[in-house]
Amino acid sequence: MKKVYIDTMGCQMNKSDTERMLGMLSHFDYEETKIPEEADLLMVNTCSIRQLSEDKSFSAVGTWGKWKKELKKNIKIGFCGCVAQQKAEEIFKRAPYVDFVLGTHKIYALPEIIKRINNGEKVCECAETNKTEDDLAKNYEIERVKGVNAWIPITEGCNNFCTYCIVPYTRGRERSRQPELIIKEAKDALLSGYKEITLLGQNVDSYGKDFKDKNYRLAQLLRDLNALEGNFRIRFVTSYPTDITDELIKTAVESDKVCEYFHIPMQSGSTPVLKAMNRRYTREEYAKIVRKIRDMVPDVTITSDFIAGFPGETEEQFRETLTAIDEFELDYCNVAAYSPREKTVAAKWVDKFIPEDVKDERFQRLNKKIQENCLKSNKKYVGHEMEVLIENFYEHKGKMINTGKTRNFKTVHIESDMDLTGQFVNVKITEAKTWYLKGIQS
Ligand code: SAH
Ligand code: SF4
Ligand code: F3S
Numbered sequence: 001m002k003k004v005y006i007d008t009m010g011c012q013m014n015k016s017d018t019e020r021m022l023g024m025l026s027h028f029d030y031e032e033t034k035i036p037e038e039a040d041l042l043m044v045n046t047c048s049i050r051q052l053s054e055d056k057s058f059s060a061v062g063t064w065g066k067w068k069k070e071l072k073k074n075i076k077i078g079f080c081g082c083v084a085q086q087k088a089e090e091i092f093k094r095a096p097y098v099d100f101v102l103g104t105h106k107i108y109a110l111p112e113i114i115k116r117i118n119n120g121e122k123v124c125e126c127a128e129t130n131k132t133e134d135d136l137a138k139n140y141e142i143e144r145v146k147g148v149n150a151w152i153p154i155t156e157g158c159n160n161f162c163t164y165c166i167v168p169y170t171r172g173r174e175r176s177r178q179p180e181l182i183i184k185e186a187k188d189a190l191l192s193g194y195k196e197i198t199l200l201g202q203n204v205d206s207y208g209k210d211f212k213d214k215n216y217r218l219a220q221l222l223r224d225l226n227a228l229e230g231n232f233r234i235r236f237v238t239s240y241p242t243d244i245t246d247e248l249i250k251t252a253v254e255s256d257k258v259c260e261y262f263h264i265p266m267q268s269g270s271t272p273v274l275k276a277m278n279r280r281y282t283r284e285e286y287a288k289i290v291r292k293i294r295d296m297v298p299d300v301t302i303t304s305d306f307i308a309g310f311p312g313e314t315e316e317q318f319r320e321t322l323t324a325i326d327e328f329e330l331d332y333c334n335v336a337a338y339s340p341r342e343k344t345v346a347a348k349w350v351d352k353f354i355p356e357d358v359k360d361e362r363f364q365r366l367n368k369k370i371q372e373n374c375l376k377s378n379k380k381y382v383g384h385e386m387e388v389l390i391e392n393f394y395e396h397k398g399k400m401i402n403t404g405k406t407r408n409f410k411t412v413h414i415e416s417d418m419d420l421t422g423q424f425v426n427v428k429i430t431e432a433k434t435w436y437l438k439g440i441q442s
Pocket of ligand 1: 049050164165166167201202203238240264265267305306307336337338339340341
């Protein structure tokens with residue numbers, strides 16, 4: 001057996017692609033190693049969402065390039081993922097020691113690529129396919145990260161072209177995967193012992209919009225998955241605010257396995273900024289959706305993403321983001337300072353760019369606000385009984401801790417000498433911390 005090491009950056013979509021690539025490689029006598037020094041094949045699965053992520057990809061392969069050159073190691077190096085899709089052959093110029101570049105559209109070309117690089121070729125596979133590769137997916141099992149949660153992509157790509165975002169360029173147009181294949185992957189994961197299925201997509205709630213032969217949307221998929229036998233949970237991320245239909249919310253409520261959790265990136269609390277971002281909703285429309293979900297789904301957790309310092313954002317407009325987090329009682333948010341991305345519309349608005357120090361200061365204020373709100377949100381659950389799916393068991397300062405998630409995506413720490421990984425445990429919440437809850441098994 002040869003050994004492969006994959007450094008995976010970016011979102012769960014990349015993590016899922018890595019699991020698929022490891023599955024394919026296992027057919028060709030490669031087993032995964034977590035130690036790069038002992039690998040025969042080194043791959044980086046890159047993210048391009050911000051400049052910093054892109055830079056990180058190149059520094060990873062840089063080290064491996066040195067091993068190859070200075071230590072004359074007989075290793076092969078692969079550059080995959082979103083930066084690969086975007087830059088294609090350019091990668092070879094910047095990193096000549098790379099043996100192959102593989103974009104996000106063609107991951108199923110990997111076995112063929114391995115044959116070719118082993119014959120001494122340099123290979124670049126970055127053409128856009130604009131179709132899902134489900135026929136090929138059927139030929140390979142998936143080597144999932146060990147744990148309780150299985151990620152299953154349901155849509156790939158994005159058609160929204162938000163003016164700051166690179167994803168439509170790195171993942172192509174939106175394509176929905178066939179329900180039969182998703183359901184099969186879910187069944188396989190459940191048979192292997194996974195206890196949670198997370199459906200993935202840039203906009204999961206537009207699933208099925210592109211099916212010409214049938215009317216089959218996310219709500220239907222949730223119902224079909226919910227009907228599978230066994231005790232397990234279903235989650236779905238990410239939702240685009242205005243694509244969340246009443247039917248979807250109702251289905252989530254009625255399907256016992258679907259969890260009380262919505263991740264709905266708002267990006268800015270200011271309507272003019274949203275317009276400049278090409279987000280298709282106003283502050284008020286976002287408010288309406290959140291209110292509706294809170295009314296229909298008891299104890300729901302709603303999380304969001306925000307960008308600080310979008311080109312042209314004024315101090316007043318930024319404050320509207322702070323007030324949005326309070327007003328909509330967002331339970332947790334990911335935040336980032338705006339980073340200009342090649343090819344995107346906003347990257348051309350150089351005269352409107354916000355100075356780095358202002359962006360950073362806004363980013364810090366956003367973080368502070370999120371910390372406060374997260375603690376506030378956690379405090380609501382002290383004294384409650386909650387079902388926790390245990391994900392991890394480890395030692396911390398001489399104590400044994402089980403950690404897991406509630407249905408509504410709160411992290412809970414439970415002291416216990418028994419490894420409860422993979423079990424659903426009823427827990428009484430005793431204390432709220434900023435980022436997690438503490439509880440005792442009840
Ligand atoms: N499809 C999802 C988000 C995908 S990208 C959605 O529409 O919400 C994940 C997050 O990265 C985004 O929600 C956004 O907050 C952030 N992001 C994307 N492009 C960015 C950029 N150029 N600078 C800073 N943050 C960015
Ligand atoms: Fe990017 Fe917007 Fe698509 Fe999300 S919806 S992936 S932010 S372009
Ligand atoms: Fe990054 Fe690509 Fe995901 S740009 S956030 S890895 S879709």
